Amino acid sequence: MVDLGIKIHNVEFKNPVLTASGTCGFGEELSDFIDLSRLGGIVVKGTTLNHREGNPYPRMAETPSGMLNAVGLQNKGVKNFVNNIYPRIKDIDTNIIVNVNGSTIDEYIAVTEQINELDKIPAIELNISCPNVKEGGMAFGVSCPSAEAVVKAVRKVYNKTLIVKLSPNVTSIAEIAKAVEGQGADSVSLINTLLGMAIDAEKRRPVLSTVTGGLSGPAVKPIALRMVWQVYNAVKIPVIGMGGIMNATDAIEFILAGASAVQIGTAIFKDPTIPVQVIDGISSYMEKHKIGSISELIGGLQM
Template sequence: MNGLPDLRVKLGKLELKNPVLVASGTFGYGEEYAELIDLNKLGGIMTKAVTLRPKEGNPPPRLVEVPCGLLNAIGLENPGLEVFIREKLSFLRKFDTKIIVNIAGEKEDDYLQIAKRLSKENGVDALEVNISCPNVKEGGLSFGTDPKVIYLLVKRLKEVCGLPLILKLTPNVTDIKEVAKAAEEGGADILSLVNTVLAMAVDVDTQRPKLGNIVGGLSGPAIRPIAVRMVWEVSGAVNIPIIGMGGIMKAEDALEFVIAGASAVAVGTANFVDPRTPLKVIEGIGRYLKDKGIDSFASLVGSLKVQR
């Protein structure tokens, strides 16, 4: 096989130049990382969550490093929808990559208002609906665990917004397939799997929680096998594409997700560790396809060989 393998991928109406995105909350609004890597090379950028009004976030400490992982309770700190549109989106628009805005709310109407407003803006390619943040009291996770609530939320969002809708699901449920099916029935175009795993760490000297918010979300390599398992389960239960994420540090990790059923992947916590990770993953996937003689990325998706 000659030349570079074709890495383009179609997630329904959303077409990416390659299957590697950066995950919400780990890349800000791209400004900081633009100084370190060429954002034009990314398949897409999933922004830090945007809420209707500015959000201050949780009290410190907000981060704790744990074995092979990171526990965080940022609490969706963000400047709010209007500042996002004025300052952040106008910056992101300059790049030749897909801009996926992660939106979060405290009640259904918040999501609807944000979606309506963003669907009128240039430069938004899709919305990622955050119904799975473990670090805010109202909304967030509570939206993400009840299939009926999810179905209705997605249905109403589809009525007000023509953009591709990506539902970001939480792993903190008994059966993620039920939640995924509800999102699909409501009309979701794509699923993101998974958000962080609800977790906690205690300082035994002070007998206090290590996070200001007491509990937080675990990310990083520690959760990768959980995320891969969930992608595998959900890919067998729905017919919409999946973006796999959870502890991807290198191309092999991304390929695990793809072979298990993800049509694209997102690099998250690894952006903190090595900002070049997404670019390395893109290169690594290309190399893998070439070495294996696979001529298109799409044929690798869900190619897991299982002896039944």
């Protein structure tokens, strides 16, 4: 038996495979397809202080080896999560992590304070990288001072595990990672989607209602891998890698580049059983290469 267990700050994960925010609902939506307790963790849909309707349709465009989305953080607000969703999912035998969003620092704080009260949420993922909202979101994640300000403020009100989700739409993601580490982040997750655009040549119009959207899927994997490797070499806190992972080999590449854990996102749209296939595939890889513990692989890239 191989040991797939990892630790991020003080949270133990049975394996390094999590489902990414915005691609797995609240976990329940996948329960017909997979045994949720097999997952290392579930990062639930981005949550804001108030109900958000999100952006108008159309919100999606298929692109070569990927897709653009412009959902815009549609969610029913943190109170709905606390009162209606949390009771239904809290006893799933995996780590439930809430992705926290805000238009202002005060909103991030307000959401975090309410999530902090929930015993069975061991960590939050602070989303300073959503490209699809007009206010806040990515704006916080593209400069060191604003990233520092929001992480500092949230750190003050949250003493469980604080993961900060970084934007790839920056000149140096390693600088941003160092900045949030300096303000007490326990881990960073990357990458969120890359800002992109699709045009319908026949109609001579943008495909998305918002004109631009976030690119994800295998198309972004090389960029994500590069960024995970750069951030791993820049910070001491654990890195959670994501971006176009479709199978166990992709996941192992991220782990070799320095990721302690990975998130599966857009792949779920294509096949919701992929997260479990990735877990099984990592086990097989470790058996084949006689690796006893996944921790031996983290950052194990041979140069």
